[in-house]
Amino acid sequence: MRILLLGKDGQVGWELQRALAPLGDLTALDRSDTMPLCGDLSEPQRLVETVRRLRPDVIVNAAAHTLVDQAESEPDLARAVNATAPGALGREAAACDAWVVHYSTDYVFDGTGSAPWTEDDPTGPLSVYGRTKLEGEQLIRASGCRHLILRTSWVYATRGNNFARTMLRLAAERDSLTVIEDQHGAPTGADLLADVTAHALLAVIRRPELAGTYHVAASGETTWHGYARFVVEWARAAGQPIKVQPEAIRAVPTTAFVTAAKRPANSRLATGKLRHAFNLVLPDWQTGVGRMLTEVLGR
Numbered sequence: 001m002r003i004l005l006l007g008k009d010g011q012v013g014w015e016l017q018r019a020l021a022p023l024g025d026l027t028a029l030d031r032s033d034t035m036p037l038c039g040d041l042s043e044p045q046r047l048v049e050t051v052r053r054l055r056p057d058v059i060v061n062a063a064a065h066t067l068v069d070q071a072e073s074e075p076d077l078a079r080a081v082n083a084t085a086p087g088a089l090g091r092e093a094a095a096c097d098a099w100v101v102h103y104s105t106d107y108v109f110d111g112t113g114s115a116p117w118t119e120d121d122p123t124g125p126l127s128v129y130g131r132t133k134l135e136g137e138q139l140i141r142a143s144g145c146r147h148l149i150l151r152t153s154w155v156y157a158t159r160g161n162n163f164a165r166t167m168l169r170l171a172a173e174r175d176s177l178t179v180i181e182d183q184h185g186a187p188t189g190a191d192l193l194a195d196v197t198a199h200a201l202l203a204v205i206r207r208p209e210l211a212g213t214y215h216v217a218a219s220g221e222t223t224w225h226g227y228a229r230f231v232v233e234w235a236r237a238a239g240q241p242i243k244v245q246p247e248a249i250r251a252v253p254t255t256a257f258v259t260a261a262k263r264p265a266n267s268r269l270a271t272g273k274l275r276h277a278f279n280l281v282l283p284d285w286q287t288g289v290g291r292m293l294t295e296v297l298g299r
Contacts (some may be wrong), residue, residue: 001205004056006039006047006089007028007063009210009252011157012103015045015194019242027054031063041085044075051092058201059089060101068107069260071128082132089140091183094145100202101197104213106153106185108134114184118270119151119213127261128268148200149213153267154227157190158295162222164231165296171232173241181225181251185267186217189288200278205296210277215269218285223249230286234293 003026007013008028017028029039037053038046041063051059064072064082070111086102087292093100104277109117110124135268156162164187164262170177204210220231229249236242254263275289 001025001028001058002036002054002056003058003060004051004054005060006041006059008039008067010062011155011162011190011279013062013162013192014159015094015157015190016060016197019194019198020060023058023202024110027056041081042081044085044088047085048088048092049088051096051098055096056098058099058101059093060197061086061089061246062103063130064103068127068263069131071132072260073133075128078128078132082129082140083135083139085141086136090140090143090145090147094143098145098156099201100140100145100147100200102136102140102149103193104137104145104151105130105133106264106267108151109266111266113195113266117215117266118272119215121274124275126264129261130289146204146208146211148201148204148211149290150197150216151194151213151214151269152188153269154185154187154217155193156187156216156292158292161175163187164289164293167228167231168235168240168296171235171241171242174244175250176250177228177244178250178256179228180254180257181223181227182221182253183263183265184221186219186221186269187285187289188216188218188225189292192216192283192288196232196243196274196278196280197202199280203278210286214274215270215271215278216274217271218288219271219282220284221268222285223251224250227289230289231293234290235297238293238297242295
């Protein structure tokens with residue numbers, strides 16, 4: 001099986017290189033790869049040429065414009081990367097009978113209510129990022145290609161910057177922290193996403209009727225405030241030099257911070273469809289975050 005991976009150096013892409021390598025002949029590209037193969041989603045036509053040259057059996061698109069606030073001021077670029085390029089990949093995949101695996105987001109929903117979002121719930125993105133990611137999904141479906149669209153939320157990884165690393169740094173420097181309490185979701189590891197992808201991909205190749213859109217997230221739920229407290233207390237118990245006390249991690253509403261893009265308050269994703277289709281158990285979010293912290297702190 002020939003696999004083309006786009007976004008190889010992102011959080012999810014880095015883990016996918018590991019998870020997909022045993023499945024076949026893997027070509028991994030990032031936006032810095034421009035000659036002779038192109039991995040830059042801002043150049044859809046060159047992406048098409050790359051697909052035609054490689055003729056992969058599977059295209060895994062882990063690249064995206066994920067700077068949510070910045071996307072508000074550069075909607076054309078966000079649309080090119082998040083929508084136009086995935087649509088072009090879908091059409092080319094349909095032409096060469098390849099699969100497309102594409103990642104989307106809880107930001108396609110409007111964040112109302114408290115029930116976990118199912119795959120069939122009405123969408124209603126609040127931001128340029130959310131709208132362009134939704135359009136990318138729609139263009140892939142419209143292309144007629146065989147596809148897996150995996151929506152996820154609150155992604156973190158051991159590699160690179162993430163919320164937990166930021167909390168660890170600030171907790172060692174400050175006497176108090178202010179963290180949002182009214183956004184709800186499940187921190188989801190890039191390693192979990194990569195492993196689920198590999199498992200699901202093998203399954204749909206054997207059973208093409210399983211193609212479609214699925215939600216992937218760790219089990220359970222928390223808020224950014226709850227996430228911060230878990231990280232800080234885990235680090236304190238591990239002997240890290242934590243300055244802030246638990247009662248000094250203050251919970252505040254979203255309105256306490258001014259951002260260019262509006263965030264959904266409810267990022268809970270229902271994962272029953274994925275678990276039942278692929279016979280998977282998704283671990284609770286604390287297990288994944290604890291494993292990440294163990295690696296980050298070198299324990």
